[in-house]
Amino acid sequence: MTAPVPVYLDCDPGVDDTVAIAYLLASPAVELVGVGTVSGNTSAAQAARNTLDLLALAGRDDIPVALGAHDHLDHPFSGGAPHVHGDNGVGGIVLPRSDREVDERTAVELLLDLSRTYAGRLHILAIGPLTNIAHALEADPSLPDRIAEVTVMGGAALSPGNITPVAEANIYNDPQAAAALLDADWDVTLVPLDVTLEHTLSEEQRQQFLADDRPFVVAVGQILDHYFDFYLPSYGARTCALHDPLAAAIAAGGVSPSRALQVPVVVDVSQGPGRGQTIADLRGQRTGPRHHEGVRTRLVLDVDDDAAAHLVATILA
Secondary structure (H helix, E strand, O other): OOOOEEEEEEEOOOHHHHHHHHHHHHOOOEEEEEEEEOOOOOOHHHHHHHHHHHHHHOOOOOOOEEEOOOOOOOOOOOOOOHHHHOOOOOOOOOOOOOOOOOOOOEHHHHHHHHHHHOOOOEEEEEOOOOHHHHHHHHHOOOHHHHEEEEEEEOOOOOOOOOOOOOEOHHHHHOHHHHHHHHHOOOOEEEEOHHHHOOOEEEHHHHHHHHOOOOHHHHHHHHHHHHHHHHHHHHHOOOEEEOHHHHHHHHHHOOOOEEEEEEOOEEEOOOOOOOOOEEEEOOOOOOOOOOOOOOOOEEEEEEEOOOHHHHHHHHHHO
């Protein structure tokens, strides 16, 4: 049997982050070895508290949780997205408070320590703004040498953005950090809105979580309720897009990309209307997939699998 892949998760829980955490804890293909938080859906501090409480409810107090950046590289944190994720980031659900506090290390220090412990094997899964990763690259430019792969939920190639006409929220919140990550010399899988908006979780599947006999899984179902309300006007039904969970499933190998192109991707870091846009060079693709030689960024545009069914089955197993 292949050993589980060690994963460092950088996140901003966040309802969809919560589902991603549930999946990572349940997947036999990965070992969640550390979590760093960043401001995005909510503040980094609230995200850390949410993560600690979720892990405690899941019986996983062994996983270190470190506090990361509150503000982004060129601007302060602007308050998050309570209309999407609830006032506390987890759909307004009050979780039992863990006795545990954040790790004495910062998120950057935790990531760098894990990169040495699991040198050559550590996988970074970044599902929030990329501020912590940019700070880690600045603190230790050799970090990419010790990382097996980076998976990012972020960007929009052909799809419209979800925070501006062209920009996805994680990239828009810190374009400079995203540019630093994509410029680094490591293998990156980018999971953009093009694919995450096409895969959804149903109300029937949410009810399966609510019917489970484990408090943690039930809490995941409860937390999703607010998120389903937010997505009702977009989809015309109680459902939600699988942004962060899909990136987690791709990182774990549980869901396989059917269309993924090695193409250059640059980020607009201006203050203009294109700020945060991920500009992918998709020219020359009409006659079949065309990968650019020497490019280490893989852009996922479609997946083979029923992602929602896989995620639910893994979490409920």
